[in-house]
Amino acid sequence: MNRETAAAVTALNSGLLIFLAVVLFALVNHPGPTATAAAAPWVAEPALLDDPDDPVDPQVERGWGVYQAERCSACHSVAGQGSPRYPLDGVADRLSAQELRLWVVDPQEIRPGVRKRPYDHLSEEEVEALVAFLEILVEP
Amino acid sequence: MNPLVSGAIWLSFYLGIVLAPVALLLVAPTPPGGGFWWDVSMGLGFAGLTMMAVQFVLTARFKRATAPFGIDVIYAFHRYLAYALLAIILLHPLILVLRDPAQLSAIITPWDAPLEVSAGTASLFLLLVIVGASVFRKPLRIPYEAWRATHLFLSIGAIGFAFYHLWGVSYYTEASAVRGLWVLIGFSIGAVVFYVRLLRPWRLLHKPFRVVDVRPELADCWTLAVEPVGHEGFLYEPGQFAWLTVDRSPFFMQEHPFSIASSPHPSGRLEFVIKELGDFTSTVGQIPPGTVAYADGPYGSFSMDRHPEAAGYVFLAGGIGIAPMISMLRTLAEREDERPHLVFTGHSKWDRVPLREELSDLSERIDLQVIHVLEEPPDDWDGEEGWITAEMLDRYLPPERHEFHYFICGPVPMIRAMETFLKELEVAPGHVHTELFDMV
Ligand SMILES: Cc1cc2nc3c(=O)[nH]c(=O)nc-3n(C[C@H](O)[C@H](O)[C@H](O)COP(=O)(O)OP(=O)(O)OC[C@H]3O[C@@H](n4cnc5c(N)ncnc54)[C@H](O)[C@@H]3O)c2cc1C
Numbered sequence: 001m002n003r004e005t006a007a008a009v010t011a012l013n014s015g016l017l018i019f020l021a022v023v024l025f026a027l028v029n030h031p032g033p034t035a036t037a038a039a040a041p042w043v044a045e046p047a048l049l050d051d052p053d054d055p056v057d058p059q060v061e062r063g064w065g066v067y068q069a070e071r072c073s074a075c076h077s078v079a080g081q082g083s084p085r086y087p088l089d090g091v092a093d094r095l096s097a098q099e100l101r102l103w104v105v106d107p108q109e110i111r112p113g114v115r116k117r118p119y120d121h122l123s124e125e126e127v128e129a130l131v132a133f134l135e136i137l138v139e140p
Numbered sequence: 141m142n143p144l145v146s147g148a149i150w151l152s153f154y155l156g157i158v159l160a161p162v163a164l165l166l167v168a169p170t171p172p173g174g175g176f177w178w179d180v181s182m183g184l185g186f187a188g189l190t191m192m193a194v195q196f197v198l199t200a201r202f203k204r205a206t207a208p209f210g211i212d213v214i215y216a217f218h219r220y221l222a223y224a225l226l227a228i229i230l231l232h233p234l235i236l237v238l239r240d241p242a243q244l245s246a247i248i249t250p251w252d253a254p255l256e257v258s259a260g261t262a263s264l265f266l267l268l269v270i271v272g273a274s275v276f277r278k279p280l281r282i283p284y285e286a287w288r289a290t291h292l293f294l295s296i297g298a299i300g301f302a303f304y305h306l307w308g309v310s311y312y313t314e315a316s317a318v319r320g321l322w323v324l325i326g327f328s329i330g331a332v333v334f335y336v337r338l339l340r341p342w343r344l345l346h347k348p349f350r351v352v353d354v355r356p357e358l359a360d361c362w363t364l365a366v367e368p369v370g371h372e373g374f375l376y377e378p379g380q381f382a383w384l385t386v387d388r389s390p391f392f393m394q395e396h397p398f399s400i401a402s403s404p405h406p407s408g409r410l411e412f413v414i415k416e417l418g419d420f421t422s423t424v425g426q427i428p429p430g431t432v433a434y435a436d437g438p439y440g441s442f443s444m445d446r447h448p449e450a451a452g453y454v455f456l457a458g459g460i461g462i463a464p465m466i467s468m469l470r471t472l473a474e475r476e477d478e479r480p481h482l483v484f485t486g487h488s489k490w491d492r493v494p495l496r497e498e499l500s501d502l503s504e505r506i507d508l509q510v511i512h513v514l515e516e517p518p519d520d521w522d523g524e525e526g527w528i529t530a531e532m533l534d535r536y537l538p539p540e541r542h543e544f545h546y547f548i549c550g551p552v553p554m555i556r557a558m559e560t561f562l563k564e565l566e567v568a569p570g571h572v573h574t575e576l577f578d579m580v
Binding site: 002003004006007008010011012014015016017018019021022023025026027028029068071073074075077080081082083084085115117 | 147151154155158159162163165166174175176177178179180183184187191209210212213214216217219220221223224225227228231236240242243245246253254256257308309311559569572574576
């Protein structure tokens with residue numbers, strides 16, 4: 001019984017220790033927010049979308065809606081929001097509109113074997129809106 | 141080695157393994173961190189996976205590693221770690237969802253999510269089933285054997301899905317050193333499962349025993365004796381136990397743990413005293429001599445031989461808890477031990493006291509006082525009545541009681557009560573040893 005208690009205390013404390021070690025790892029590893037000067041600051045701060053002094057192109061805003069509806073942030077991030085695995089900030093500097101379109105609807109065409117789902121169920125308008133949104137993502 | 145020291149060594153080893161993949165990320169070339177909470181979540185996922193992996197090792201019954209502590213502690217560690225592991229693994233997606241609620245849909249609609257993400261969800265789901273079935277096995281009336289087999293297969297499923305998730309998502313696993321480490325961890329689990337489920341049964345198969353005697357004892361108990369066939373059997377410390385398989389192949393995982401009741405014998409002969417309680421134990425009386433059996437042992441740390449410095453031993457047995465005690469008492473008699481010893485037994489009636497004749501014989505051969513405590517004593521009984529109490533212990537224990545070592549085995553409430561009483565009598569906790577006949 002004493003032995004059982006000892007095992008319980010050791011196990012739960014080990015769990016706690018592991019948690020703390022992971023927190024320590026995160027403190028050391030994470031570089032802090034880098035995407036403060038993003039091209040689409042309203043991604044991080046949706047209130048900016050309604051700023052009358054700095055209107056957002058309706059097509060871009062529609063694309064942003066598609067991005068959210070398709071839950072792109074499960075794998076991608078913009079302005080530090082979403083999964084940092086595949087950041088999209090600056091993607092427009094690297095890819096043309098046609099390449100962006102292909103990455104959305106037929107990624108195998110652009111890079112065979114890549115692990116990415118084709119979003120070929122989107123309508124033409126939706127794809128165009130999404131591409132318009134991606135096109136503004138340039139490095140400041 | 142002192143169990144505390146080896147405990148500390150093994151524990152650092154454990155933490156080292158669990159945290160190795162996370163630590164390696166700090167030195168291997170990795171993509172930029174994903175922010176504090178993201179990194180916490182990833183780190184927890186990695187640590188949770190290695191914790192899952194080590195769970196397989198903990199129940200692999202490695203004799204050398206478990207010897208200093210007794211295997212029951214390792215099983216208890218496995219059980220409590222499961223809670224810690226579950227919390228850590230639940231936090232992994234929870235943090236991601238709190239960070240970005242859009243991620244929730246990938247978890248609740250797994251058919252829509254990328255395969256590698258859904259594999260993670262599946263792993264988590266299996267983990268919940270595994271822990272739930274283990275915690276509620278008795279209330280849910282899941283038969284032990286069915287539970288054990290499902291536990292194994294679900295666990296392999298859970299870790300398989302988790303690895304697929306890790307590999308598919310492949311965040312922070314690009315560096316070849318990190319990949320290598322994960323491959324190593326994956327292969328190690330495979331090796332452990334191979335060893336435990338195939339290699340060890342195969343080895344047992346080549347060291348068979350044969351049932352040589354089955355004789356009835358009082359109180360629905362049976363003495364079952366087995367002898368090694370074509371090998372020497374194994375050495376054990378009196379009080380240890382073995383996993384026994386009768387009339388089945390060791391591959392079928394139909395083994396039951398029993399204390400070895402005999403004293404170590406050069407012939408390798410083992411005797412067990414088994415009480416009829418359930419499916420398997422109720423059939424022991426019908427086992428014909430000659431039946432093939434397999435004994436995997438020895439295990440456990442419940443032995444007087446670990447405390448040879450004691451001034452004497454006190455054995456406190458409730459019901460079938462007498463089994464490991466009789467092994468130690470028989471051994472003391474064979475060694476012609478001259479120290480004073482006491483044995484207390486708790487039973488309902490006089491004709492429900494297994495091995496009472498042998499206990500009385502033993503008390504003539506060595507300095508042993510036998511105190512039977514009966515709940516419903518016969519009319520002419522002049523011994524102790526009711527339950528074993530602190531007052532009773534106080535009355536019988538000699539003045540040098542603090543130099544004695546105490547062995548308790550019986551039903552859980554009895555073990556608890558005895559521990560409390562001995563504490564009241566100021567016996568050091570290090571002198572009190574318990575064996576629980578229910579590990580799972
Ligand atoms: C370290 C140890 C030493 C033991 N020594 C003895 C002894 O000397 N004499 C004795 O009579 N009993 C002993 N037992 C108890 C014995 O192992 C169980 O009574 C037996 O396994 C029950 O099996 P069953 O099929 O008859 O009962 P069931 O009715 O099938 O099961 C009853 C309960 O026993 C437990 N159990 C069943 N099968 C197993 C198994 N294969 N492994 C582990 N637990 C199981 C489960 O908690 C189950 O709910 C010991 C147990 C342990 C852990």
